[in-house]
Amino acid sequence: MQFAESLKGNKIHNKSNLTFVRYADDFVILHQNINVILEAKKIISEWLKEVGLEISENKTSIRHTLIPYEDFEAGFDFLGFNIRQYPVGKHNSAKNSKGITLGIKTLIKPSKKKILEHYNKIEQTINENMTAKQFSLIQLLNPQIRGWSNYYRTVVSKEIFSDLDDLIWKRLWRWCKRRHPNKSSKWIKGKYFHSEFRQDGTGIRIRNWVFKEDNFTLLKHDDTEIIRHTKVKDIASPFNGDDTYWATRMGRHPELPLTVTRLLKDQKGKCNYCNLNFKDGDRMEVDHITPKSKGGKTEYKNLQLLHRHCHDTKTANDIKAEKEAKEKEDRRYEEMMEVIFIKLSSNIDLTEEEGKIYIDSYKRQTKRKKSKQGCTHNKSRVTGEPYEAKVSRTVLRRA
Numbered sequence: 001m002q003f004a005e006s007l008k009g010n011k012i013h014n015k016s017n018l019t020f021v022r023y024a025d026d027f028v029i030l031h032q033n034i035n036v037i038l039e040a041k042k043i044i045s046e047w048l049k050e051v052g053l054e055i056s057e058n059k060t061s062i063r064h065t066l067i068p069y070e071d072f073e074a075g076f077d078f079l080g081f082n083i084r085q086y087p088v089g090k091h092n093s094a095k096n097s098k099g100i101t102l103g104i105k106t107l108i109k110p111s112k113k114k115i116l117e118h119y120n121k122i123e124q125t126i127n128e129n130m131t132a133k134q135f136s137l138i139q140l141l142n143p144q145i146r147g148w149s150n151y152y153r154t155v156v157s158k159e160i161f162s163d164l165d166d167l168i169w170k171r172l173w174r175w176c177k178r179r180h181p182n183k184s185s186k187w188i189k190g191k192y193f194h195s196e197f198r199q200d201g202t203g204i205r206i207r208n209w210v211f212k213e214d215n216f217t218l219l220k221h222d223d224t225e226i227i228r229h230t231k232v233k234d235i236a237s238p239f240n241g242d243d244t245y246w247a248t249r250m251g252r253h254p255e256l257p258l259t260v261t262r263l264l265k266d267q268k269g270k271c272n273y274c275n276l277n278f279k280d281g282d283r284m285e286v287d288h289i290t291p292k293s294k295g296g297k298t299e300y301k302n303l304q305l306l307h308r309h310c311h312d313t314k315t316a317n318d319i320k321a322e323k324e325a326k327e328k329e330d331r332r333y334e335e336m337m338e339v340i341f342i343k344l345s346s347n348i349d350l351t352e353e354e355g356k357i358y359i360d361s362y363k364r365q366t367k368r369k370k371s372k373q374g375c376t377h378n379k380s381r382v383t384g385e386p387y388e389a390k391v392s393r394t395v396l397r398r399a
């Protein structure tokens, strides 16, 4: 977003036209101008390098949503979905914010790769269970069908769902035929496929060709109810602190639900690091502005709410800065000690500062000797900054 604001031209226009979507270590950047995309990629690479990560070149590519770009067909895949625009007549067309017809329509579908993967898995299950009981096969297939359909039910998939059901039906028919090579098709249908009737007394037949045995019925993708999502707008954060949503969500957390609510309100629903609104599904963490290890207290003025990934970045930068500062200090100390020893061995007077350092180092040495003799255990060691709102978490991994 900082980047969007830095672009030439109308700032509000640029910001509203640059879309950044991130999920775990996967992300998409959308913009109409190829140069903006290239620039964004550069900036992200540099930023990742700072935290010790890098963009995976063979997993990153530039696409156009409407026309083929370089070697790629139009559209792109993200999280197993394919997002692509299609030219259409004015009645089906999307309109821009000013109501002007664009002549295109954006469709989101399961990606081809994911459809194929899913179907191959089903086919494999059928092949591996040539001699299994019908109900066992149904029990193996149903969770696959249910899981996949539920994941993709928010996108346009009616056609894909029924295509998959057709393919599976064909595959199952072969499964039946192979088991009974000498039986007629009518016999096979009678044994494995049944009709379903309404249970309301009318006895009206709902459908034919249902693959079932006793109470085990094979699910159909096409039976999945398709649900449309509403996107949460970046500008209108639902978490302004008055919202009980996060409070209830964090209420499950053993620590500080009230802190989170109050911080959200103080920060107007925005992350203090990247300045973007917290959105549904974002992981938030409470951060100590001055780390506890440096004497920072757990009180409101020393706490801030950050995205988990922003917190990671901040922590990485903090650690880096701390390490660098310590190295610098160590170097200076070593140089001073060298000077001190040279001066002492040549009988030259020490400066006031050198004298202090020498006395300190002497004290430290005697202390260390004492503790080596066995009384102290080293419990006061400084640990890294503790994360208040962290239970278990994965570490950033390479894209």
Ligand SMILES: [Zn+2]
Binding pocket: 271, 272, 273, 274, 275, 276, 306, 307, 310
């Ligand atoms: Zn953030």
